[in-house]
Amino acid sequence: MDNSDQKQNRYETISIESKVREGVFHQVIKDMDTGKAISCSCKCWSKGNKPCYGMKTIGYN
Numbered sequence: 001m002d003n004s005d006q007k008q009n010r011y012e013t014i015s016i017e018s019k020v021r022e023g024v025f026h027q028v029i030k031d032m033d034t035g036k037a038i039s040c041s042c043k044c045w046s047k048g049n050k051p052c053y054g055m056k057t058i059g060y061n
């Protein structure tokens with residue numbers, strides 16, 4: 001049950017403010033192993049499966 005701590009350490013959530021909508025933040029999940037973004041909370045990613053501004057800022061494969 002304590003393994004959840006280890007898993008959390010492998011990912012980091014980074015908030016990046018949207019360029020087009022002030023006050024709106026991308027909650028980008030970054031994989032610490034690769035240093036690349038793997039997911040985001042916004043519609044671009046969650047609905048369109050397209051890497052968004054936030055993900056591109058961090059880096060995306």
Ligand SMILES: [Zn+2]
Nearest residue numbers: 026040042052
């Ligand atoms: Zn996003």
